[in-house]
Amino acid sequence: MGLTWKQRVFTALLGAAAVSGLTALLLVLVGTINVLLPPDTKFGIVFDAGSSHTSLFVYQWPANKENDTGIVSQALACQAEGPGISSYASDPARVGESLQGCLEEALALIPKAKHYETPMFLGATAGMRLLSRKNRSQAEDVFAAVSRALGQSPVDFRGAELLTGQDEGAFGWITINYVLGLLVKLPLLWARPGAEQAAGRAGAAPPDLSQNVTVEGTGNPGACIEALRKLFNFSSCDGREDCAFAGVYQPPVQGQFYAFSNFYYTFHFLNLTSKPSLSGANATIWEFCLRPWKLVEASAPPGQDRWLRDYCASGLYILTLLVEGYGFSEETWGGIEFRQQAGGADIGWTLGYMLNLTNLIPAEAPAQGWAQSFGVWAAGVVFVVLTLAATLGAVAVQVFWLQD
Known part of the structure; x- marks a missing residue:
């Protein structure tokens, strides 16, 4: 005996539900791809105690x-209140x-x-x-006080360190080449690390810091x-063109240069950052x-009261x-950029x-997840809806059948 029309409808709906459900399952399994989720963000804090x-x-x-070095960008710059930490020696x-x-x-x-x-x-x-150099005990007390204060913060304080002038200049060189995108490709921007720090009193005996000295300007x-020239040992080069001072080798002056930190602040105050001529810069500083x-x-x-007395000597230096x-000349002076920022970051040693x-912080593998194209996802939703509709229809027919 053949199936009744109710049985045929019930069977058809069950078959449709099975086909739609299987299709939706296949779309989910076959259309899904493994993707890398956006990487997490790490942070670091550096105090520049000048x-x-x-x-x-x-x-x-x-x-x-990337290449074991974080793709670092600056998120915040803040100037602390008061003078430098060395001023708190007493x-x-x-x-x-x-x-x-x-x-x-x-x-x-x-984020907390x-x-x-x-x-x-x-x-x-x-x-x-x-x-x-003047009072090691006082310096140690200042560092200890800094470590106690910062060590109580919720972040991972790794300590306070005294940087050498060479380190300060070298990290500044890394900073400027990094923010300009030159650190991972050649040629690198030529720079002289420690221009201001490694140069001061080069070749001269260190001063006696145990004495109190009163300086009176003559204008x-x-x-x-003439006093500044005594800070540099120019005679040790013996007329060599490949020598800067204190017998230190230097290639010819050519290409692009960045002057930052005190170089920028001094020339910015004197309105000399817009690449004037060497003779123009010299005349402005003298005036x-x-x-x-x-x-x-x-x-x-x-806001310039604290540094106003230093700009003349700094400019001449x-x-x-x-x-x-x-050895910069009128012809090569235009290759110097006096800048505070580049690539959205302050230029200095901290970056x-x-x-x-x-490099000391372990890299994390990117998180993985599953994703589908919009078309596959939309088709899957349609077949899920069809599966639910067919299933509900089959249930309705069965209920109607039992009541008959």
Whole structure:
């Protein structure tokens, strides 16, 4: 005896439900591909404890690194309140307070869940180098106070370190080549690491820091230049063209150069960052040095009081170093860029320092997941709907059948 029409409908609906369900399952299994999820983000904090002030920088990079070096970008720059940490030599307990404001900004930026794994470092430069030579015990007390204060933060404080002038210059060289995208390809931007730090008093005996010295300015830029020349040992080159000073080898001056840190701040104050001629820069600095002090104070922009007295000597020092030390001329002067930032990051030693430190942080394998194209996903949804409709229809027919 043949099937009734109800049985035939019921059987057809069950078959349709089975086919649709199987098709949806195959689409899910066959159309799914293995994909890499966006990498997690890591953070690092570096304090730049300079002679006149301390700055904090937060850097971030993806957890999966390129060539074992994090793709580091700057996420925050903050200048701490007060002077440099060496100024707290007589009252080290206060040094931690001066760093708290910037540290709180960094902690607010970095997700709380990542605080414990975020490394933090403090690098001290010129001011602490001088204090260490003058009074090592006071310098150690300052570093101890810094370590106690920063060690109480929720991040992974790795310690405070005194950087040499050579390290400071080398990390600055890494920074500028990295932000310009030249660190992983040739040719690298030519630069002279430690231009200001390694050069000061090159070839001369260190000063006696145990004595108190009173310096009175005469407003004579010529006499200032003569005093600056005594900081450099120019005679050791014996007329060699491949020598800068103190017998140090130097290739010919050619190509592009970046001058940053105090070079930039001094020339920015003197409105000399827009590539004027060498003769123009020289005339501007001399005119500023000869200007009466009251006029200098009256014409200075707000916030420059702390450094106003240094710009004359600093400008003359920069000219002496670049022209008589490195051999820049009117023809090559235009190859110097006086910059504070490049590639969205402040130029200095801290980013180069962070790049070096990320090599010590293990890379994480990118997370994996499953994904489908929109077309496959849409088709799967259609077949799931058809499966549900056929199943519900079969159930309705069966109920109707039983009631009949």
